[in-house]
Amino acid sequence: MSTEENKKIIRQWFDAFNTKDLQALEMLADETWSPDCIFHGGGVIFGKGPAYVKGFVHSVFESTPDAHVEIRDVIAEGDKGACRYTVYGTNNTDGKQEVTEVMLISRFSGGKIADAYQLAVPIQTQVKV
Amino acid sequence: MTTEENKKLDMQWLETMNRRDISALDKLADEIYAPDFVSHNPSFPSLYQGLEGMKQWMRQVFKDLPDFHIAMEDFIAEGDKVVCYGTITGTNATTGEPFNMQFIHISRYAGGKIVEEWEIDVAVPVMTKSEA
Numbered sequence: 001m002s003t004e005e006n007k008k009i010i011r012q013w014f015d016a017f018n019t020k021d022l023q024a025l026e027m028l029a030d031e032t033w034s035p036d037c038i039f040h041g042g043g044v045i046f047g048k049g050p051a052y053v054k055g056f057v058h059s060v061f062e063s064t065p066d067a068h069v070e071i072r073d074v075i076a077e078g079d080k081g082a083c084r085y086t087v088y089g090t091n092n093t094d095g096k097q098e099v100t101e102v103m104l105i106s107r108f109s110g111g112k113i114a115d116a117y118q119l120a121v122p123i124q125t126q127v128k129v
Numbered sequence: 130m131t132t133e134e135n136k137k138l139d140m141q142w143l144e145t146m147n148r149r150d151i152s153a154l155d156k157l158a159d160e161i162y163a164p165d166f167v168s169h170n171p172s173f174p175s176l177y178q179g180l181e182g183m184k185q186w187m188r189q190v191f192k193d194l195p196d197f198h199i200a201m202e203d204f205i206a207e208g209d210k211v212v213c214y215g216t217i218t219g220t221n222a223t224t225g226e227p228f229n230m231q232f233i234h235i236s237r238y239a240g241g242k243i244v245e246e247w248e249i250d251v252a253v254p255v256m257t258k259s260e261a
Contacts, residue, residue, distance in 0.1 A: 043253035103233040
């Protein structure tokens with residue numbers, strides 16, 4: 001796989017996320033993430049493989065039904081790709097608008113993401129009037 | 130400047146930070162940072178801006194964390210950008226508490242200098258002796 005193909009996999013995932021189509025996301029999760037992919041960052045292991053991602057997208061759209069991602073940058077070299085993105089959404093329990101800045105480092109193997117290291121910082125919460 | 134040259138400058142900067150040599154850092158900063166470079170850091174939005182701001186910041190960092198050290202994990206470079214990520218460790222000079230923070234950093238080069246950078250920092254929970 002070329003670095004351009006790896007970048008395409010990253011963009012494709014977030015584009016699918018923005019459609020909020022859970023069925024399509026579940027299918028794409030199996031294509032995007034390898035079964036033994038570890039999701040980690042900040043000294044924490046969040047989960048493993050497509051099963052973790054599927055559970056994650058379900059919980060995101062439950063708590064933040066209007067969640068959407070804006071990709072700011074995708075940079076790739078060798079078997080790795082970095083993505084800088086911002087997540088926007090309104091928390092449906094308290095109506096707070098949430099903005100989170102995120103950077104993700106993906107390592108690709110066999111056409112799938114085999115390691116996902118991510119750091120995220122919430123930058124703003126506002127109560128919707 | 131090629132992508133590889135940009136990557137080398139990023140590496141050189143971090144290696145010099147690890148030597149904590151202020152005069153070498155000042156000299157290198159003049160070479161690789163544009164005077165009005167812009168820093169985007171949502172954890173510390175007002176940390177520093179521009180070359181002079183950054184020089185002040187590094188003096189403060191070495192005061193706060195006299196044993197400041199960056200362990201670099203890897204670099205990812207493409208076009209005019211260099212991504213580097215790793216862990217910063219040190220000991221808080223006031224409290225004696227260990228400091229441990231993971232970072233992902235992106236530098237954008239133009240005309241041989243860094244003109245813009247983005248960073249995300251996340252503190253890593255440090256286990257106390259009783260937890261270890």
